[in-house]
Amino acid sequence: MDKSVAILPNEILHINLAKEEPSAFAVIYEHYFPRVYNYIRYRIKDPDISDDLTADTFEAILANIRSYQSEKGLFVTWAFTIARNTVNNSLRKQRFRNWFSIDIARNKASSEPEPEQYHLENEMQTELLVAIAQLNIHDQDLLALKFGAGLSSS
Amino acid sequence: MTKICLRLSSELAYRVRRFLNLLVRIKTTLMSVFIGRCGVCKVCSTAKIKRMATMDENELAKRFDRDVDQILRSNLKFHDEPTPTEYRQIMDIAQRLADTNFSKTSKIKKPLLNQLLRTNRKETTMLNTSRRMIGLRLTLFVLVSLLLLLMVSPMTLQVAAKNLSDFVRTIRVGELTWIQQNEQSEYVSTEVGSLHLEPIVEYKDGMWKLHTSIGNFGGDPLPGHSKIVQSFNSIADAQVTAPFSIRQRYSLPAGYDLREVMVTPSDWVFLFYSSSNGDLVIAQLPIDEITINEPGEVIDSVPVGPVTVGQKDTVGVGMLTDKDVEAVLVNDQPAAWIDGTGPMWESDGISFVAGGNELTKEEVIKIAESLK
Numbered sequence: 022m023d024k025s026v027a028i029l030p031n032e033i034l035h036i037n038l039a040k041e042e043p044s045a046f047a048v049i050y051e052h053y054f055p056r057v058y059n060y061i062r063y064r065i066k067d068p069d070i071s072d073d074l075t076a077d078t079f080e081a082i083l084a085n086i087r088s089y090q091s092e093k094g095l096f097v098t099w100a101f102t103i104a105r106n107t108v109n110n111s112l113r114k115q116r117f118r119n120w121f122s123i124d125i126a127r128n129k130a131s132s133e134p135e136p137e138q139y140h141l142e143n144e145m146q147t148e149l150l151v152a153i154a155q156l157n158i159h160d161q162d163l164l165a166l167k168f169g170a171g172l173s174s175s
Numbered sequence: 176m177t178k179i180c181l182r183l184s185s186e187l188a189y190r191v192r193r194f195l196n197l198l199v200r201i202k203t204t205l206m207s208v209f210i211g212r213c214g215v216c217k218v219c220s221t222a223k224i225k226r227m228a229t230m231d232e233n234e235l236a237k238r239f240d241r242d243v244d245q246i247l248r249s250n251l252k253f254h255d256e257p258t259p260t261e262y263r264q265i266m267d268i269a270q271r272l273a274d275t276n277f278s279k280t281s282k283i284k285k286p287l288l289n290q291l292l293r294t295n296r297k298e299t300t301m302l303n304t305s306r307r308m309i310g311l312r313l314t315l316f317v318l319v320s321l322l323l324l325l326m327v328s329p330m331t332l333q334v335a336a337k338n339l340s341d342f343v344r345t346i347r348v349g350e351l352t353w354i355q356q357n358e359q360s361e362y363v364s365t366e367v368g369s370l371h372l373e374p375i376v377e378y379k380d381g382m383w384k385l386h387t388s389i390g391n392f393g394g395d396p397l398p399g400h401s402k403i404v405q406s407f408n409s410i411a412d413a414q415v416t417a418p419f420s421i422r423q424r425y426s427l428p429a430g431y432d433l434r435e436v437m438v439t440p441s442d443w444v445f446l447f448y449s450s451s452n453g454d455l456v457i458a459q460l461p462i463d464e465i466t467i468n469e470p471g472e473v474i475d476s477v478p479v480g481p482v483t484v485g486q487k488d489t490v491g492v493g494m495l496t497d498k499d500v501e502a503v504l505v506n507d508q509p510a511a512w513i514d515g516t517g518p519m520w521e522s523d524g525i526s527f528v529a530g531g532n533e534l535t536k537e538e539v540i541k542i543a544e545s546l547k
Contacts, residue, residue, distance in 0.1 A: 043291075043292055044292055046291070046292065047288060047292065050288050050291070051288075054278060054284050054288075055276060055278040055279075058277060058278035058281050058284075059275075059276060059277050059278055062277040062278075063277075068280070068281070071277075071281070072281060072282075072283045075281070075283065075287070076283065076287050076290075079287065079291060080291065083291055146275055146277060146280070149271075149272070149275055164272065167243065167247075168247070168269075168272040168273055168275070169277075171247050171273075
């Protein structure tokens with residue numbers, strides 16, 4: 022994790038700007054993307070689903086940012102509550118039986134790298150995920166909140 | 176929100192108290208991966224883990240939390256102090272966890288931001304237009320889906336990187352039914368079936384595949400199900416195998432007769448009707464509860480408790496297509512029209528797809544709306 026972006030300077034200002042002008046959300050997005058993605062990836066092994074849930078999370082953050090009130094809590098806590106709920110809801114509900122157009126499936130099969138190559142882009146990271154996957158889901162969440170999201174215990 | 180924050184804060188506090196024990200438990204695994212590899216330390220023995228567990232957990236937990244926060248909030252490495260060897264080893268693991276950044280491998284960062292901002296700009300206009308037609312909820316789902324367009328598959332991502340204006344649309348047509356569209360012509364090789372094309376079944380990569388006159392379909396067999404697509408001459412015969420009550424009361428145009436019924440390993444049931452003009456296909460799949468049969472299917476849903484093997488869970492229906500998809504109404508309910516295929520809709524706990532290669536859009540939707 023890039024420690025240099027642990028705290029977003031003038032965060033409240035950026036949030037208030039984003040409430041009025043969506044383009045201002047870019048600053049917040051740039052700051053939180055690694056943390057949100059890392060949190061989700063700690064909990065979801067599949068990189069494609071991690072991408073989906075990251076998108077879900079940021080969409081929800083952007084869609085609801087006008088309802089965020091700084092006096093009620095830190096933005097990071099609010100944002101990761103959304104991320105956490107997104108992951109939990111996905112684990113609980115999204116047990117879709119996919120029905121494919123086989124043309125897409127065929128193209129996927131021919132155009133994608135081998136699963137090992139795709140998932141093992143970074144061997145060390147993959148082994149880390151394998152190790153984490155051996156934990157129960159609560160402990161995975163604990164590690165994700167701490168090391169993925171970079172949340173303090175206070 | 177306050178309650179949520181407090182709950183999260185409380186959970187974090189509780190979890191931090193468990194931190195030390197947690198890392199002790201995962202220590203062997205992680206150290207065999209990292210520390211054993213880097214040569215800094217040796218994998219500790221079970222005896223050492225036990226000694227660790229007997230130390231003052233509260234004191235170590237506090238210190239551990241403080242040290243980890245220091246790692247997370249600065250670029251300073253954790254420096255060894257007069258601490259047990261095991262503690263230093265655990266801190267090394269923490270350091271490595273903190274240094275790991277999965278997001279560098281993600282390809283969606285830039286496309287997603289562009290899509291978020293672009294969609295947000297369109298939001299007001301699209302809402303005003305669509306709300307009158309299909310209701311707020313579907314509109315929002317459509318908008319949300321636009322944000323997901325780039326993340327459906329690695330294939331899509333590759334294309335997205337080339338052209339950000341290309342995307343996949345998702346339309347949710349019911350509580351648990353949705354369809355995603357890949358608009359990339361580069362990846363489209365849809366073969367439009369000929370009139371009276373007999374459905375062709377094939378099996379590949381563990382999937383069943385069914386080529387029909389209205390499109391090509393496929394899926395993964397459900398656990399415990401037959402891996403074979405079964406064919407029947409009548410709905411009554413198919414009903415013996417089908418896991419739900421097949422809907423068969425439609426108002427069909429004159430001249431259409433049932434030719435064949437297929438039950439797939441994913442519980443989809445296909446009804447094939449023939450006429451002198453062409454085929455009509457009606458596919459059905461129940462949105463129901465399935466029993467979790469395998470340990471790998473266990474889902475731990477934090478808010479409501481764990482789902483265990485043997486417990487039922489509700490599943491939905493998702494469909495991917497490379498054809499154009501648009502939002503339509505079937506009986507005033509949100510539905511999706513798949514170009515070249517027909518409507519996809521959800522009714523009474525069943526997801527439907529219908530299509531006729533010689534029927535107009537209005538005719539097929541009329542059939543869908545006549546469903547009983």
